[in-house]
Amino acid sequence: MKLPTGPVSNLTLLAGRRAGKDRFLSAVAVHRAAPSEDWSKHLSSGEQGTVILVGSDRKQAKILRRYCRALVATPMIKAEVVRYTDEILEFKNGAALEVCTNDAGTIRGRSVLALIGTETSFWNVDPDADSSDEEVVSAAEAGAAMTHGGALVILSSSVHRKKGLMYKRWKELHGNDEAEDICWLAPSRVMNPALPEKVVEKAKQKDPQRANAEFESIWREDISDFVPRDVVDAATDRGVKERPPMPGIEYFGFADPAGSTRYNLDLSRRRADAVKGYLVSQGLTDQLVKTVGYGKTRLVVPGAARDQAGAEFEPRKLATAWRRPSASECT
Secondary structure, three states: OOOOOOOOOEEEEEEOOOOOHHHHHHHHHHHHHOOOOOHHHOOOOOOOEEEEEEEOOHHHHHHHHHHHHHHHOOHHHHOOEEEEOOOEEEEOOOEEEEEEEOOHHHHOOOEEEEEEEOOHHHOOOOOOOOOOHHHHHHHHHHHOOOOOOOOEEEEEEOOOEOOOHHHHHHHHHOOOOOOOOEEEEEOHHHHOOOOOHHHHHHHHHHOHHHHHHHHHOOOEOOOOOOOOHHHHHHOOOOOOOOOOOOOOEEEEEEOOOOOOHHHHHHHHHHHHHHHHHHHHHOOOOHHHEEEEEEEOOOOOOOOOOOOOOOOOOOOOOOOEEEOOOOOOOOO
8 A cells, every 4th residue: 555645635534433533533623723724814804714524413413512622622722712602613713613414505605624524424325415425525625625725625434335425435545546535444443452352243243244334344235225336337348338239139127016006017118118219219220129018017026025125115216137139139
């Protein structure tokens, strides 16, 4: 591993439970806001620079506030405080430290000195959500565009499911010596040797998948999507824009069990036809593609109940499969 030779402005920190992340991040937030810089020299008249410390929920934010209060109570930093409320600390140097939850709306419009996020793997990973993990970070990065020396972005969490911004950053950055940004991954006891080993072992006996994620920093497989992202990535040819037509392609449209049999049969047919329509619009001959809709009479996973993989009922999902043509069909 190639270590950075200069200051790191963008850090993805993946460490297990009880690794001391919240205490460390609270200290970084206070230092960034108060003693690190006289921000008033770099801010416009009336402008306030904000260090935003983000918890995954209100309970997490409350924990972060307690750590920050304890640090601000030290004489050196206490002397720099001009206003102190439950949610914000304002300092003489023109900076403020605000502890909040992961809501993109509360971050927009700020002059951001730093975004420090905790338990980011557990933020909303729905790309269509107003306050998804990516939307929250994007809102902060836009607010940091004019920050003197560049803003500091630290996203920290224990690992969780293979989805969302943290998993994406881990895939892009971990072990990548060419990247300027850093991704650190470590088990709990590497970061905190005082954590008793018997605590970790007991957790593994009770729930191995959960314990490996929470203490060993191993991404969970048991709560991944129906088709895990890494499986999809392995089956994807990057950069392929077009393939020659393949005669005899047969598409099957599936629907989940929710709703009536007649409705789902029609729904699965329409979905399969939509795939065919797109292929034809891209130049594939209409006669080469056959569509079949099975509705709820044939599940992706035979026998799956409404709440099991392969039979999701919210949101509705479509699965398509294609049949390879025989040798005679290709002639």
